[in-house]
Amino acid sequence: MSGYAEPPEDAMSRSETRPTPSRNALRRLLALPLTAVMALAAVALAPAPAHAAAQWNSGASERTWITNCPSYVFGTPYSEYGIGAFVSYWGDRASNPVTPAVGETTYLSVYTILLGSHCSDPRIFPRFVLPSGVAFDKSQPIACYYTPPGRNQTQFQVTHTGQCPQWSNVQSDGTYYNSYPNWDTGWPLPQAEDGYNGSSWEFLVPIRATSQQNGSQLGAYIQIADGNSNAPLSPTIDFWTGPPAVTTPGAPTNVTATATSPTSARVSFSPPASNGGAAITGYTAQCSSSDGGVTQTVSGTSSPIDVGSLTTGRSYRCQVRATNSAGAGAWSSQSASFTPSAPTVPGRPTNVVGTPTSSTTADVSFTTPSDGGSPITSYVARCVSANGGVTRAATGTSSPVTVRHMTGGASYSCGVRASNAVGNGEFSTYSGTFALPPTRPGVPTNVIATGATATSAQVSFSPPAWNGGSAITSYVARCSSPNGGTTRTRSAAGSPITVPNLTRGKSYQCQVRALNAVGASAYSALTSTFPLAASVPDPPRSVTVAPVTSSSARVTFQAPAYDGGSAITSYLARCVSTDGGVTRARPGAASPITVLSLTPGKGYRCQVRASNAVGNSAFSSLSSAIRLPG
Known part of the structure; x- marks a missing residue:
């Protein structure tokens, strides 16, 4: 393995004090042709076992599958077992109390050995898995053992702190990392060079029971970095700390019974504190009457159990018992008395709260009321405004109900009612007032x-x-x-x-x-x-003037471009002398208008204005000058 450093001689010593681990599972793995094996075992270290009958308790082995490296490189590739594992612990399954007893230290061992022909020397990363009530005993050291590759497979204890780090290298998830240089935080498994088995590691981790165990699972996981893309191994053992004698279960607790119709009830309960050492396979609920009602018994696998065919109007109490492989346990205490009766409308919902979700919507949440003996089919939430908002209502099947199209910016309070097959219940007490966010105004x-x-x-x-x-x-x-x-x-x-x-x-x-x-x-x-309102007209346009006699002139013009929105009723033509003649004006209904009594021989310019019901326009511009005959 590239970067591998074998433990130095002065850091290794033969282990003589710990019990020899059971090798049954390991022998099974070694017997496989062309295999590489990794084994996990829980073992007792130097301390003598606490019970005379303590022994190794091994779990199932696990193996990876790889492509033989030389065959892949030099010939036709073939597959072989690559790495395997098993796990066990040191204890007495038959002791009483079972081991490990509370406060007792024992050891979890992870044993690894490489046999297959990998293209690179794998590294392994163990992770210890402890059940609730079992913890690492950090007052004791972790022990590491190494077996070099080769014919003899002699195991040595490693005391070098870099190659066998202590508790600081156990992560919160139980993963155990190496701190030795060039080992890439894992433990190397070099391959043999003479056709015999590769190297192995074994890690002994002290553990202590903090509460009495009964059927817990204790084990470990192994991750492998070997360049062959093998999935992580996950060998575990069932950590049975003593096979308890199976008895019938204890009695269920917290038994309650509620009428769900005029002839049925729902019986709820908690499992018994003890299952008698075997899984509970079922429960039996029995409802009996003290005043003439028919007793009914129904089985189920869990809480609640619905009991039917009860007698309407009769008083009942119910009880429950559990069953396992040993038989039926004792009956529980009876529930409080109840009387199945004809259903009524639901009760009033409670704890109603309206919460704005936009400027026009609100979610109305509530607590479900009594269903009156008939399942609730729907709810109506109604929101009313005290300051001008529109009242809105919405229907839903559960809390919350979303009410829409409310008035933005208004204040609201909401109520809820429930309905069942019998009818509508009463509206709840209305919620506290809440304000919707403001929105745009309404339309003028x-x-x-x-x-x-x-x-x-x-x-x-x-x-x-x-x-x-x-x-x-x-x-x-x-x-x-x-x-x-x-x-x-x-x-x-x-x-x-x-x-x-x-x-x-x-x-x-x-x-x-x-x-x-x-x-x-x-x-x-x-x-x-x-x-639009009428106005005075615009001035007339295109005013021209021509002499008619020595004392009169004809004024011609066009009507104004705009009459002011009111019909023109008349025009007034006015002629002004340019050299001392008399100014004269004359009205008319249309063009032309002849202006009279002008001064003979004088020069004149003329202009016109228009009139409508509103008034008079301004005078037009003056015409060009003319001179009357003299």
């Missing part, structure tokens, strides 16, 4: 919009029914046009909101949403379509 209501001016609308509304559990911080009004006007929005703290910069002459619809710290609500429904 009663939204009305009207044209405020020719380019603005006034939008009024009512706050939403629920603010989401968080104060509303603002509102947004949005007005859109179905006939080509520009959509505009406007924020404000409350109603009404004036939305400006709308398109003159277009119709609009408006809607509103509310905002709080969580976010914005949905928009309300659109209002009815409305027109």
